[in-house]
Amino acid sequence: MKCAVIAIGDELITGKVVDENSAWISDRLMEIGVPTAMHLTVADEIPGIIDAFRLAGERADLVIVTGGLGPTEDDMTRDAFCKFAGVGAILSEPALEQIKGMFRMIGREMTGNNVKQAMVPAGSELIRNPVGTAPGFAMKVGRAAYRFLPGVPRECKVMMEDGVLPALAALVTGSVFRTRLFRTFGMTESQLDQTLSGIALPEGVKLGYRAVFPEIHLKLIARGEDEKRAMDKLAAVEAEVRKRVGQVIYSDDGRGLEEVVLDLMRGRGLKLAVAESCTGGLIVKRLTDVPGSSDVLDRGFITYSNRAKSDLLGVDPELIKKHGAVSSETARAMALGALKRSDAQVALAVTGIAGPAGGTADRPVGTVHMAIADQNGVWENRFLFARADRTWVRELTAQAALEIIRRRVAGLDEFKR
Numbered sequence: 001m002k003c004a005v006i007a008i009g010d011e012l013i014t015g016k017v018v019d020e021n022s023a024w025i026s027d028r029l030m031e032i033g034v035p036t037a038m039h040l041t042v043a044d045e046i047p048g049i050i051d052a053f054r055l056a057g058e059r060a061d062l063v064i065v066t067g068g069l070g071p072t073e074d075d076m077t078r079d080a081f082c083k084f085a086g087v088g089a090i091l092s093e094p095a096l097e098q099i100k101g102m103f104r105m106i107g108r109e110m111t112g113n114n115v116k117q118a119m120v121p122a123g124s125e126l127i128r129n130p131v132g133t134a135p136g137f138a139m140k141v142g143r144a145a146y147r148f149l150p151g152v153p154r155e156c157k158v159m160m161e162d163g164v165l166p167a168l169a170a171l172v173t174g175s176v177f178r179t180r181l182f183r184t185f186g187m188t189e190s191q192l193d194q195t196l197s198g199i200a201l202p203e204g205v206k207l208g209y210r211a212v213f214p215e216i217h218l219k220l221i222a223r224g225e226d227e228k229r230a231m232d233k234l235a236a237v238e239a240e241v242r243k244r245v246g247q248v249i250y251s252d253d254g255r256g257l258e259e260v261v262l263d264l265m266r267g268r269g270l271k272l273a274v275a276e277s278c279t280g281g282l283i284v285k286r287l288t289d290v291p292g293s294s295d296v297l298d299r300g301f302i303t304y305s306n307r308a309k310s311d312l313l314g315v316d317p318e319l320i321k322k323h324g325a326v327s328s329e330t331a332r333a334m335a336l337g338a339l340k341r342s343d344a345q346v347a348l349a350v351t352g353i354a355g356p357a358g359g360t361a362d363r364p365v366g367t368v369h370m371a372i373a374d375q376n377g378v379w380e381n382r383f384l385f386a387r388a389d390r391t392w393v394r395e396l397t398a399q400a401a402l403e404i405i406r407r408r409v410a411g412l413d414e415f416k417r
Contacts, residue, residue, distance in 0.1 A: 002037040003029050004056035006076050008067035009151055013043045018154045021066045025160060032169045034176040034262075036060065044068060049080035057144035059169075064164070068150030069134040071113040082121050085141045089119040095126055095135040102133050123260060127163040129157050136163065175204075175223045178230040180238055182218040185257065185403050186248040186415060189216050199240050202233045213392075214399040218249075247412050250403070257402045258286040258293075264409050265296045265346070272357065272405065273342035275301040275313055275334045277325065278352035278368060282398045298344040301335065303334065309351075313337030324363070326351050331369035332380050339373045346374045346409065350401050352383075354393040368397050372408050379408065381416055 003023050009018040019041060027035040039062050042052045049068070056063040068077030082089050096118035103110040116276035120126060120137045127136030127147065132155040136148045147164050149156045184192065188207050201207060204223035209216060220237055224230030225346075242249065250260050265272055274283050284300035287293050288413045301312050308324055309315040315333040318380070323329040352368030359365035366388055371380035404415045 001034050001061045001168075002059070002232075002328045003034050003062040003064060004038045004060035005036060005177075006042060006052050006056055006063065006065045007151070008042050008044065008052075008065065009045045010074065011043050012067070017386065019153065021149075021156045024153075024157065025064055025066075028160065028165060029168070031177060031179050032165065033172045033175060033223070034168060044076050044184060046076050046080045046083065049076060050084045053081065053146070057142055057146075058379045059142060062168070063144050063146045064160075065146060065148045066156050069117065069136065069148065069150050071111070071116050071133075075116075078116075078119060079122070080339055081139075081146070081148070085121055085139060089124045090122045091115075092118050092120045092126055092135070095120060098135060099133045107137065127159055129155055129159055130162070131158050140166075143358075175225065176227050176230045178222050178224070178227070178234050180220040180234055181253060182220075182241065182249045183215055183251040183255075183257075184218060184245065184248040185215045185250060185399055187216065187245065192216055192218065192245060195244050196241060199244075201236065201237060204230075205233050205237055207237065214396050218245075223398065231297075247407075250406060255408065256286075256290075257399060259290050261402050261405050261409070262287065262290055262293055262296045264406060268297070268409060270346055270409065271298040271342075271344040272296055272346040273298050273300070273338040273344035274401075275303055275338040275347065275349040277303055277309070277334070277350060278354045278380045279350055279394050279397050279401070280304060282394055283348070283350070283401050286398060286402070299338075300340045301338055301341075309334060309337075313341065313349075326363055326367055326369060327355055328369055328371075328380050328382065331371035332373075332378050335371035335373040335378055335380075346372065346405065348372045348395055348401055352393070352397060354390045356390060366393050368393070368400075370397075370401055370404055372404050374408065379414060381414070 005022045007019045007022050012019050022039045040052045042048050068075045071297050092304055099114055099118055100110055117134050121139055124137040124139040127138055129135045134150040136159055138147050149159050189211050206221045208219045220234055222230045222234040224233055250257055276283055281302045287297050303309040303312050305399050306320050310317050314337045319329055319333055331349050331351050335347050339347035349371045353359050353365050355365035366385040368383045385393045
């Protein structure tokens with residue numbers, strides 16, 4: 001079985017919106033042994049959409065379509081498919097009741113044009129949408145099975161997981177596919193590739209790389225005649241990958257770095273304080289995005305100005321005057337101040353120049369000093385995130401700061417760049 005993925009929408013063609021769905025869908029399909037033959041992106045225009053349906057149906061057994069299922073006039077996917085399949089659209093009472101229920105749940109009045117979303121091609125099967133108002137549908141035309149999902153990534157992913165993948169997995173026969181995803185930070189894609197060069201890959205095993213800023217994902221896919229053989233192949237290669245690059249792997253179960261840090265500290269009964277300058281609260285935001293983070297994160301200090309560093313963290317104004325706000329000395333003083341003014345056992349501090357202005361010959365834009373303090377003392381290092389814009393500097397700083405905490409608490413090598 002091969003798949004084609006079609007993403008529909010003017011906003012995708014013009015670049016106003018980035019297509020998050022297609023790559024994710026292909027990734028999930030590969031995990032159950034369904035490779036993707038093509039991706040197509042089409043504007044909201046019926047002839048072009050029909051052409052995409054026809055081309056995809058000629059190249060693939062399964063066609064997954066996202067987008068164009070909304071209530072407005074520019075949502076044309078449903079009408080285009082009816083013309084392509086040669087059927088009419090009918091009102092689905094279950095779909096209509098689902099849409100009405102969604103509006104009741106959010107306490108808003110349903111408008112008349114939402115009834116359009118309950119219209120489905122005659123002979124199609126409904127795909128329930130538990131998190132939105134656009135139901136999907138499934139229908140076979142010729143040799144290809146078509147599945148239609150909303151373009152909103154959250155809705156698309158939930159419906160794919162609940163309404164599409166289970167049925168597909170049951171249909172896929174023959175080989176068993178098993179995967180392992182390693183999330184890494186600290187080495188570039190080229191460095192990882194060079195370090196892992198020469199690993200013996202058994203027949204049916206693939207190793208792939210994907211840059212997902214600010215980290216790199218390593219993915220192992222193993223094919224076997226049965227579950228045991230696929231897992232045995234996976235385990236053999238995984239052991240060698242960990243041997244070579246184990247310290248930069250922070251997760252193999254889908255958790256983000258902030259989740260790993262919180263779980264690690266929680267397991268050791270430690271609390272954390274964070275003092276931020278150039279990141280302006282981004283590190284604390286990432287931590288507090290995780291439910292239950294309050295049992296680890298004691299407090300956060302946003303000390304953007306020099307006065308704030310002195311008032312809130314007790315950093316000596318003369319030290320800042322002598323060495324500068326972006327310096328090893330100031331970062332160390334910030335970390336020690338955060339440790340002293342909290343109930344935490346670990347404190348992290350960052351201060352840097354995010355740009356685009358403010359850099360000098362000695363301290364160019366992208367210069368960041370980070371320090372971490374605990375009962376064993378203070379560790380500090382200077383980072384240079386060169387050729388990065390303001391957003392990238394801040395996001396790289398936040399990621400590196402979390403990696404510093406992970407390594408310090410786990411007893412790994414200090415993180416350097």
